[in-house]
Amino acid sequence: MPMNVVMLMYPDMTQLDLTGPFEVFSRFPELTLHLAWKTLEPVADISGLRLLPTTTLEACPPADILFVPGGPGQIALMDDAPVLEFLRAQAKGATYVTSVCTGSLVLAAAGLLTGHRATCHWLSLSQLRHFGVEPVNERVVVDGNRVTGGGVTSGIDFALTLAAKLFGEARAKRAQLFMEYDPAPPFIGGSPRSSEAALVTSIRQETAAFQTRREDVARRAAAALPAS
């Protein structure tokens, strides 16, 4: 059964949030991948990687799977009415509503995670609370048809998890082997649980000003949500 995966893309996203899941999804011929933004012009991620959308928000076909990546550009989307309206409209008919990293904050700002359990990049996880979303400190969180992944690289685990739900474990394992996904990180760490406390603290301090700005925007976006 053919299915449309609608992947939002936007300026200053973190490209691996998108390209990790894209790689996994692209290995299932039933999935047609749509990269949607306001125009068809190239979109530059936060590090300058320029990717081309395949469709606009207006022309985008209806999503079976709706996906939102994260990244610093997420902040600008939190009160971007056309984007939030696009997500709400697409979510109505979608079988799965999904995100990676701070993409969950965008879904939350669209009111699409209220009352759900979800995850986010570890630095921003607690901000989900502003939207009546229960933050879950796990790499991939499945709550009904809401499937969210943690920071950046967790998009690969997220997409394999979703692929297994859609196509069964055997085919997901097959994709995993084609992608040679038997990770061997050179260092222990990579999450606040597994990293040295001093490193976690140092990153929290270094990003404090930026995270405060992100949280202020989240609070404003949450206040703008219609009372449910």
Place this chain on the structure above:
Amino acid sequence: MPMNVVMLMYPDMTQLDLTGPFEVFSRFPELTLHLAWKTLEPVADISGLRLLPTTTLEACPPADILFVPGGPGQIALMDDAPVLEFLRAQAKGATYVTSVCTGSLVLAAAGLLTGHRATCHWLSLSQLRHFGVEPVNERVVVDGNRVTGGGVTSGIDFALTLAAKLFGEARAKRAQLFMEYDPAPPFIGGSPRSSEAALVTSIRQETAAFQTRREDVARRAAAALPAS
């Protein structure tokens, strides 16, 4: 010390081979990332993701780190004289000559891995022998200034390993934590070692015709190398 990372891109590459390392490298401000191809037009990966080069082979600055991703489009590069010449010229001044996945076959076709130990996507690993390269069944292989990664997702481990060599373990761990790289694949598997034998066999059979074509091209490219 600023360093140029020259990342070759090409039609029908596997985008995650490139975008995984790009994500890691982009987190080190000393590194300037250059995406090089013959023209500045968008380059479509094997699944249709279109990325924009930042420079051409002609205009590309000299690499401190030279990088080649893999993917089915690798086959066309194996006897592409301008590309092989570009790689040879860039490798001369490079501190590191690197690849992910079947990108190592392109480096080998340029004569840049002869006499070295290297890795490759598991399905194509043995093809390195045609070039006098010792295939090593490991996720990341460091042999002097040649650093190669295995299939697709191993690019993340590859790039973190290289980052640690360049900037030290502390900074590599920091990038790893920012990227929340504490992988938790949903399934055991992802390499021939860890996957069920029946699945490995099934993929080998399914890809046999394509792999024969890839190997024929590798043999031809090896025969075209000047005797050392």
